[in-house]
Amino acid sequence: MALLTVKNLRTTFRTDDGPVCAVDGVSLSVDAGQVLGIVGESGCGKSAMSLSIMGLLPTSATVEGSIQLGEHQLVGMPNSELRTLRGSEVAMIFQDPMTSLNPVMTIGWQLEEAVRLHQKVSRREARALAVAGLAAVAIPSPEERLKTYPHELSGGMRQRVMIAMALLNRPRLLIADEPTTALDVTTQAQILELMRDLRSEVDAAIVLITHDLGVVAEVCDEVAVMYAGRIVERASVDELFARPQHPYTWGLLASLPGRNRAGERLHQIVGSPPSLMNPPAGCRFAPRCAMAMDVCRADPAPALTEVAASGAVVACHLDAATRAREGARFASSEDSA
Amino acid sequence: MVRFLIRRILGGAFVVLVVTLAVFVLFGPVLTWKSNISPARLYAGKNPSPQQIERVKALLGLDQPYYVQYANTLRRLVTGPTQDERDRICPGSTAAECDQLLGRFGSSFAKQRSVDSLIWSRFPVTLSLAIVAALIWMLISIPFGVLSAIRPRSLLDRGSTVFVLVGQSLPVYYIGLLALYFLAYKYGLFPLSGYENFSITNPWPWLYHLLLPATVLALQFAALYVRITRSQMLDTLNEDYVRTARAKGASESRVVVRHALRNASLPIVTMFGLDLGLLLGGAILIEVTFGLQGLGALAVEAAKRLDVPTTAGIVLFSAILIVVANIIVDVVCATLDPRIRLE
Structure with a gap:
């Protein structure tokens, strides 16, 4: 059985202008030791989904459906119980390491706090664990780093500290919300490498949220492509890059800067994601889809259906032959572009 | 942290210096020019004769040029009244009595007491x-x-x-x-x-x-x-x-x-x-x-x-x-x- 099983997750925010459904019926599952990538543009519900799993949404949000983490059902769990899971069973790494650490506390204090919130250990033991945690994410002279404040460290170092902090209590599920987006390219590569190394060491399920398919290609086993609060395609990484099925995925793939197209303008998906307050009827991608048909613009929206012989699922009205033909134009033989 | 503190204290001292100058100018020369109030005249009591005023001026050092007066004010603020001032203004009284009359902040002529007290x-x-x-x-x-x-x-x-x-x-x-x-x-x-x-x-x-x-x-x-x-x-x-x-x-x-x-x-x-x-x-x-x-x-x-x-x-x-x-x-x-x- 999968470690994390999300079924029919709906996350709705109450706003002054009416309810906004940021996550609309998402289902997915991750096994221990597996990395699931979730890709999509900004505002397509990736972060709302991860915060739903963490139970960190503001009180204006309601979460429906089912989030099963091991033996725990997280939806409807009282906050006091959820709190004991946060940081121990589920941990999270955030997008911006520059602002994610408390600026007025030392690194050591923050790491030790993470330990002592969940483990009954002495300060000295907590300190030892913190040092080991920093060493595990390849931070040089970890002992001394404990005394430093976040502003004394570079962005890459801070993200390493965040990762170390998330892993301190050996969580079973790690959610990484765009962990490399705020970093420069060299640092990005280092952090990705670190995550790849850690994958094999910690036997945790990892949900990696990103808008960068390049990142997905590097670290993920499976990918779910999200658009406007829904999953439109889910496949193994190899399958997604070899035989992409959904027009939105094609658009994302085409937007990747590739070696072969130097000097050319990058592809762009025309338009922007729809407002989730009044989402379009039918397929939500239809207004931006070059291949949209009449059936796409009418309810009901296409359901996720299995693609023959590949294990992938896609929500699209196009017939399999068209999808295979068009998708081939965007497929890449080498996974990492 | 020590350097930080020293820098802050020096900065504060400078601000106090500027304030003393402003206070001196406003309550000294400016007051005299603008309102025709001379401190010596106020000290000298009701309807003083010009001679009395001159005597008070000499006593309080108000006959000196302004920069000397300001320097004296600053010095008094930092070190307190000198022995010379004590002898001049409260001759023959004990140190404790004189402290009631003279101080770092000057003396009030209305109350015949030092502003400090x-x-x-x-x-x-x-x-x-x-x-x-x-x-x-x-x-x-x-x-x-x-x-x-x-x-x-x-x-x-x-x-x-x-x-x-x-x-x-x-x-x-x-x-x-x-x-x-x-x-x-x-x-x-x-x-x-x-x-x-x-x-x-x-x-x-x-x-x-x-x-x-x-x-x-x-x-x-x-x-x-x-x-x-x-x-x-x-x-x-x-x-x-x-x-x-x-x-x-x-x-x-x-x-x-x-x-x-x-x-x-x-x-x-x-x-x-x-x-x-x-x-x-x-x-x-x-x-x-x-x-x-x-x-x-x-x-x-x-x-x-x-x-x-x-x-x-x-x-x-x-x-x-x-x-x-x-x-x-x-x-x-x-x-x-x-x-x-x-x-």
Whole structure:
């Protein structure tokens, strides 16, 4: 059985202008030791989904459906119980390491706090664990780093500290919300490498949220492509890059800067994601889809259906032959572009 | 940290120097030119003869050029009156008697006393009032500000908004007189006026006399501080590191107090230090309303009587207090936030 099983997750925010459904019926599952990538543009519900799993949404949000983490059902769990899971069973790494650490506390204090919130250990033991945690994410002279404040460290170092902090209590599920987006390219590569190394060491399920398919290609086993609060395609990484099925995925793939197209303008998906307050009827991608048909613009929206012989699922009205033909134009033989 | 402190103290000293110059110019030459008031004439009593005025001038060194006078003023402020000045102005009296007449801040001709002794006799009243008021307003505003930030638009938040409006709109002398009439006069819960010295063995009479004026004074500040605490906390609670703390599994109270409040406290500490420094220079309206003989009341008296040295002395004294408060604020902020120590 999968470690994390999300079924029919709906996350709705109450706003002054009416309810906004940021996550609309998402289902997915991750096994221990597996990395699931979730890709999509900004505002397509990736972060709302991860915060739903963490139970960190503001009180204006309601979460429906089912989030099963091991033996725990997280939806409807009282906050006091959820709190004991946060940081121990589920941990999270955030997008911006520059602002994610408390600026007025030392690194050591923050790491030790993470330990002592969940483990009954002495300060000295907590300190030892913190040092080991920093060493595990390849931070040089970890002992001394404990005394430093976040502003004394570079962005890459801070993200390493965040990762170390998330892993301190050996969580079973790690959610990484765009962990490399705020970093420069060299640092990005280092952090990705670190995550790849850690994958094999910690036997945790990892949900990696990103808008960068390049990142997905590097670290993920499976990918779910999200658009406007829904999953439109889910496949193994190899399958997604070899035989992409959904027009939105094609658009994302085409937007990747590739070696072969130097000097050319990058592809762009025309338009922007729809407002989730009044989402379009039918397929939500239809207004931006070059291949949209009449059936796409009418309810009901296409359901996720299995693609023959590949294990992938896609929500699209196009017939399999068209999808295979068009998708081939965007497929890449080498996974990492 | 030591270098930081030294730099701040030097900066503060410079500000005090500038203030002394401004005070000297305003209360010396400018006053003489603009209003034709010469300090020597004021010292010399009613209807003095020109000879008397000249004698006073020589006695006080007012016949010297202005830069010499200023240098003397500065020196007196730093080292106190010299033996030469003592011999000249209070010949034949003991050192203790002379101290009553001469001081670092000059002498009041209206009271025939040194401004120092006047200030030090009044300062405990103002200090007590300020401290008790500060305690009251911080005890009100921090909890209420934090609670309204945690539950914006709740009943408590709306209630505190009303309180802020009332507290800031009603002048202290109005609330003060109402409080005096009802709580002191009609129901006799508090004394009508006066002050008791603080004593460690029995602080109650001291507190009993201060409670009403301090509370009225505190209300106005509390209103402001509830507002600031609330908005600072609202901002801070939206910070990423607060979310990180929650993601670690910290309890809500821990998140609010340990992670958010400390970060939100910087602007509050800054304002608190400056307000307290300002208050220590005298809370005129409250002191007059409640008949407290504090620095503010002294300043009003001195200004009414054209007691120039006393007025100048109080201005300078308050300025020094504010500079000191500033330095303390800087140090406290630097201990609260490591980033400030760097510059």
